[in-house]
Amino acid sequence: MCLKPGRKYCHLGRLSHEVGWKYQQVVRTLENKRKAREYVTIRKNGCLKKVTYEASKQVEKVVAPFTQVIQSFGYH
Template sequence: AMDRLKCFEGMPHPYDRKKRMVLPAALKVLRLRPERRFCKLGDLSKEFGWKHQDLIKRLEDQRKVKSAAFHKKKVASTRARADAVKKVKVSAEDQKVLEAAGFA
């Protein structure tokens, strides 16, 4: 299992373009009891001499801005496509072809 483990600082290139998922079994609020203490790995590492926490935070903020812009653009295009699909007038024979293909 440790051979397959991958650890990264921030969000590396191949994964910043992938759809993100939430694993409920890994959520801090579900795994830790309220009275338990916790820390973040970056904060702990900085206390022991890691010098890149500020850089990673800056890069992560840039990634979040780009991600929000992409999401806004994607939502707009999805909404425009849905509106266009609603406005389309399809003839009866074209409708039969679409139904046969499973698109209607």
């Protein structure tokens, strides 16, 4: 959640642990694993975008005549 600067907040896991909940460490471990997977996915998607952009630049000259025909019909 996005909070405004200066707002007070608390973590639900910490509060639950203080009143007897026994799974704070389990949830923390699972959350760290989720964050690691998300980081890898973001990095992979960034690399895929770069490769796709480079490939489109290489093919641009070959498909230029077809692009002109498509644009002549009003598509951009």
